Amino acid sequence: DQQVKQNSPSLSVQEGRISILNCDYTNSMFDYFLWYKKYPAEGPTFLISISSIKDKNEDGRFTVFLNKSAKHLSLHIVPSQPGDSAVYFCAASSTTSGTYKYIFGTGTRLKVLA
Amino acid sequence: DTAVSQTPKYLVTQMGNDKSIKCEQNLGHDTMYWYKQDSKKFLKIMFSYNNKELIINETVPNRFSPKSPDKAHLNLHINSLELGDSAVYFCASSAGTSGVGEYFGPGTRLTVT
Numbered sequence: 001d002q003q004v005k006q007n008s009p010s011l012s013v014q015e016g017r018i019s020i021l022n023c024d025y026t027n028s029m030f031d032y033f034l035w036y037k038k039y040p041a042e043g044p045t046f047l048i049s050i051s052s053i054k055d056k057n058e059d060g061r062f063t064v065f066l067n068k069s070a071k072h073l074s075l076h077i078v079p080s081q082p083g084d085s086a087v088y089f090c091a092a093s094s095t096t097s098g099t100y101k102y103i104f105g106t107g108t109r110l111k112v113l114a
Numbered sequence: 115d116t117a118v119s120q121t122p123k124y125l126v127t128q129m130g131n132d133k134s135i136k137c138e139q140n141l142g143h144d145t146m147y148w149y150k151q152d153s154k155k156f157l158k159i160m161f162s163y164n165n166k167e168l169i170i171n172e173t174v175p176n177r178f179s180p181k182s183p184d185k186a187h188l189n190l191h192i193n194s195l196e197l198g199d200s201a202v203y204f205c206a207s208s209a210g211t212s213g214v215g216e217y218f219g220p221g222t223r224l225t226v227t
Contacts, residue, residue, distance in 0.1 A: 002156075034215045043118070043204050043218030044157070089157060091215075101170050102216065104149075104157040 003027045004092050006105035014113050019077040021108050023090035026071065030092040034102065035064060035075045038087045047088075048075070080112045117141050120205050120219040127195055128227055134191045135222045137205030145169075146188035147216065148180060149204040157204070163188055195226045 005024045013019045021035075031052035036044035050057040050064045050073065057064050063076045077084055087109045091102040118139045127133050139146060147170070148160045161180040162170035168180070177193045192199060202223050206216040 036215070036218075041220070043206070043220050046215035046217065049215055087155070101159055101162065103159075106154065106156050 002106075003030075004090060004103045004105040006088075006090060006108045008108050009106070010109040010111070012111045012113060013080045015082055016079045019075075019080045019084065019110055019112065021075040021077075021088050021090075021110065023073045023075075023105055024071060025073075025092050025103075027092070027094070027103075028071070029094040029096070030103075032093045032095050033064070033066060033073050034091045034093075035062075036089040036091065036104075037084075038089060038107070044089055077110075080110075082112050082114050085110055085112045118205055118207055118217050118219040120203075120222050122222060123220060124223050124225075126225045126227065129195055129197060131195050132191070132193045133195060133224070134189055135203055135205075135224070136187070136189045137219055138187050139205075139207040139217070139219075140186065141207055141209075141217060143207035143209050143217070144185055145208045146182065146185075147206040147208075148188065148190050149206060149218075151202040151204060151221070153201070161188075161190075192224075195224075197226050200224055200226045 034049040035047040037047045038044040048062050066073045087107040089107045091104045093102045121136045145164045147162045151157045160174050163182040166182045179191045182188045202221045204221045205219040208216040
């Protein structure tokens, strides 16, 4: 049972345009969400997070939106740059569980075309 | 300075062997994890230790045994390796529920032949 889903395995975007990566979850107990970026042969790198008490969090070119009723979050990158080409994972956890456990999606490969 | 390091980076071994992967973090974090990324790129948690105490133990064969000699280290020992154990194994650490996510190591690609 995959509780965190990234239904688009890949996405191509022109440099300078907006990249939108989507993530859906099924467990209503999840209240903390993160996005990671992963380059080949490297471990995932934390990018941005959002708590369920917010619906938006922004950090530079990266914005994460959370729609709790739809159990959906998205990562917006604007403007997209070639260096953003990587695999992006969303992850979710229930902070009330106290187990520090994150469930990851399968990732979306973003390719930013110069 | 490397925050989370793993050794070895690549490991090729035969079925039935026993192998270990080592992980060290110099971030002062109190929680460490092992994740497995399978051929479908699904990143799944295996174990988590908080202050050397096992707090997450997912449905993993008991051939896998984590060991945390201290807060900065979490090693993974695998007995009687099987073909299906071939994957990339990531170690990670976090400052508990600090909310800034986990720091991952570079991964260890294990190939069982």
